[in-house]
Amino acid sequence: MNKIFVLFSLLLSFNLSAQEGPRLKTLMATMGGHAQGMLYGILYENYEMIDNAVAWVNNHEQPTADMAKIKEELGIEAVRFKYYDTLTHNAANAMGKAAKKKDLREVSKQYATMVQSCTKCHDTFRERLRVVLHRDDNL
Numbered sequence: 001m002n003k004i005f006v007l008f009s010l011l012l013s014f015n016l017s018a019q020e021g022p023r024l025k026t027l028m029a030t031m032g033g034h035a036q037g038m039l040y041g042i043l044y045e046n047y048e049m050i051d052n053a054v055a056w057v058n059n060h061e062q063p064t065a066d067m068a069k070i071k072e073e074l075g076i077e078a079v080r081f082k083y084y085d086t087l088t089h090n091a092a093n094a095m096g097k098a099a100k101k102k103d104l105r106e107v108s109k110q111y112a113t114m115v116q117s118c119t120k121c122h123d124t125f126r127e128r129l130r131v132v133l134h135r136d137d138n139l
C-alpha cells in the first residue's frame with residue numbers, strides 16, 4: 001500500500017513539473033551554452049554543431065509557470081516580449097538554413113542578428129522580470 005502511495009506521489013510530482021516546465025533562468029543558462037556552441041560551430045566551421053544548437057533553441061521546453069508570471073506583470077507589453085522571442089527564433093532558423101548550405105558568411109550574419117534579438121529582450125525586460133520571477137527564491 002505504501003509503495004503504491006510513493007509511486008503515485010512520484011508520478012504526480014513528475015506531472016506537476018511537466019506542467020510548470022523549467023524555470024526561465026535555467027532555460028536561459030542552457031540557451032547561453034547553445035549560443036556558445038553556435039559560435040564555436042562558426043569558428044571551427046562545424047555545421048553539425050550549429051545544426052544541433054539551432055535545433056535545441058527551436059525545440060526548447062516552455063517555462064510555463066514563469067510565463068504565467070511574466071504575462072501577469074507585462075500585460076499588453078507581453079506582445080513585445082513574444083516579438084523578441086519570435087525575432088530570435090527567426091534568426092536561429094535562418095542560421096540553420098544557411099548552415100545546411102555551408103554558407104559561413106550568412107551563418108555569422110544571422111548569428112549576429114540572433115544575439116541582438118536575445119539582447120533586445122534582456123535590455124528591455126530582464127531587470128523588471130527578475131523582481132517578479134525571484135520574489136520567492138534566491139535564484
Ligand code: HEC
Nearest residue numbers: 025028029031032035081084085088117118121126129133
Ligand atoms: C523574450 C525575451 C528573451 C529572449 C528572446 C532571450 N532571453 Fe535570455 N533572458 C530573458 C530573461 C527575462 C532573463 C532573466 C531570467 C531570470 O533571471 O529569471 C534572461 C536571462 C538570460 C541569461 C542569464 C541566465 C542566468 O543564469 O542568470 C542568459 C545566459 C540568457 N538569457 C541567454 C539568452 C540567449 C543566448 C538568448 C538568445 C538566443 C536569449 N537569452 C534570448 C529573456 C529573454
